[in-house]
Amino acid sequence: MDNAPFLGSEAVRDGLLTRAELRRDYLKIYRDVYMRRPCEIDAATRACAASVFSRGKAVVAGPSAAALHGSKWISAEHKAELIWHEHRQPYAAILIRADELLTGEVETIDGISVTSAARTAFDLGRKGTFANALAMVDSLCNATSLQPGTVTLLADKHRGSRGIVQLRQVLQIADGGSESPQESRLRLLIHDVGLPRPETQIKVHGADGKVFARIDLGWKRWKVAVEYDGEHHWLNPEQRAWDIERTYRLEQLGWKVIRVSAQQLRRGGIALVARIRDALRAGGAPV
Structure with a gap:
């Protein structure tokens, strides 16, 4: 048996397993539906x-x-x-x-x-x-x-x-550019306070013409980037080092980068919205 769900009664009927083997080596998912352990x-x-x-x-x-x-x-x-x-x-x-x-x-x-x-x-x-x-x-x-x-x-x-x-x-x-539920909720927060609709997954090219960053969401016209930092951004040293370098490169190109944590998003984002609004206003947005 491969490691896909199957009907136990059919496997026993066809002589592929004994009832004892089914009970011992397979996990019951639903009535008469099993998978091989571990799964x-x-x-x-x-x-x-x-x-x-x-x-x-x-x-x-x-x-x-x-x-x-x-x-x-x-x-x-x-x-x-x-x-x-x-x-x-x-x-x-x-x-x-x-x-x-x-x-x-x-x-x-x-x-x-x-x-x-x-x-x-x-x-x-x-x-x-x-x-x-x-x-x-x-x-x-x-x-x-x-x-x-x-x-x-x-x-x-x-x-x-x-x-x-x-x-x-x-x-x-809705926007298929959102790559996590947190990014969706962040975009919804921006929408609910009446700010301009942001673009998602904005590609940014370096001096060599190559793409070095994809911004979660932001506004190219006003060079404001909003980035959601999941847990791995804080716990993975290599990721954290690259985030710092990446932010520096974006800022050198004139981008204002606003980083958002899960805790900030959970709090409701009053201060966060103010930061985004201020950055947009400084970039020339009519907000």
């Missing part, structure tokens, strides 16, 4: 296991679909989600829905039926808090090159769906 169960693996549980009859949806499309930041603890019309008995381990899926809203990834990237974004953007919905849609766009406008067209086919107002607001801000 790491991430969101994508859990989605695959849920599809196996349905015997391929269901469509993987929601964050589970996003994980299969390549989205990062989907928690391994997230309950797998399926759209499965024929399933009637509740099963607490998997979230099973009976949503209507239109033509073109399902595709196949590695043999698994999954909601399309656009349909997945349609579902993600309608649910949960606004900040989390934005981060989810951003991540999916980043992973798949999906454009928010494509999701808007799909939303027009589902007028009146629950959460459609939030979805449309999310799509107005």
